[in-house]
Amino acid sequence: MSDEVTVTRNDAERQYEITVDGTVAGRLLFREVSPGRVVLPHTVIDPAFGGRGLGSVLANSALTDLASRGDTVVPRCPFVAKYLREHEVPGLVVDWPDDDEEQ
Template identity: 35%
Template sequence: MSTDTPDPRLADISVSHNPQRSRYEILDGDTVVGHADYRDGEGTRRVFVHTEVDENYGGLGLAGRLVKFALDDVAAHDGRIVPVCPYVARYVAEHHEYDTIVDRPEGTHETQ
């Protein structure tokens, strides 16, 4: 029997798109505990500008889960990703499966 007990804070976690608020949200039940904000850019571009997760949920990998959901949604709709948010920029730099749909923000250089 495994001694790994899942963190009880993960029991009711879900991720959804809230286009009315131009963001993807991670929820604990009905409570939003994090979000990845975007603005629609030119054509099919979705410009990610900010990501945050409630500090009480820190260390659970929720930011990564949220951003993966958001980027997969953009990809599923034949969109393009513009990572202005530092977290999203780092995420796409480490996850090369998104390389073909990433547009670098104008006036910036490659991220770390």
């Protein structure tokens, strides 16, 4: 039997959440720094759910949603930055951060 995996956007907590069979397994935090400009500072997967590719599923779903909203993404999270270097997300605008840019 396969697990039910879903990704939802939680605006109140400013994070995307990935759940496995109804249990939150990970989060990708976001912060809108100006209208249409979103910083992604951190992604975490609960160690109990590690090794299942959930980080990539979470990143892909969140980035696809942000692209559909027309947002520009600033990938501060090393995991998200690596994901973006290895995968194309159609329609996503990425503004690679400088060291002196907003945190």
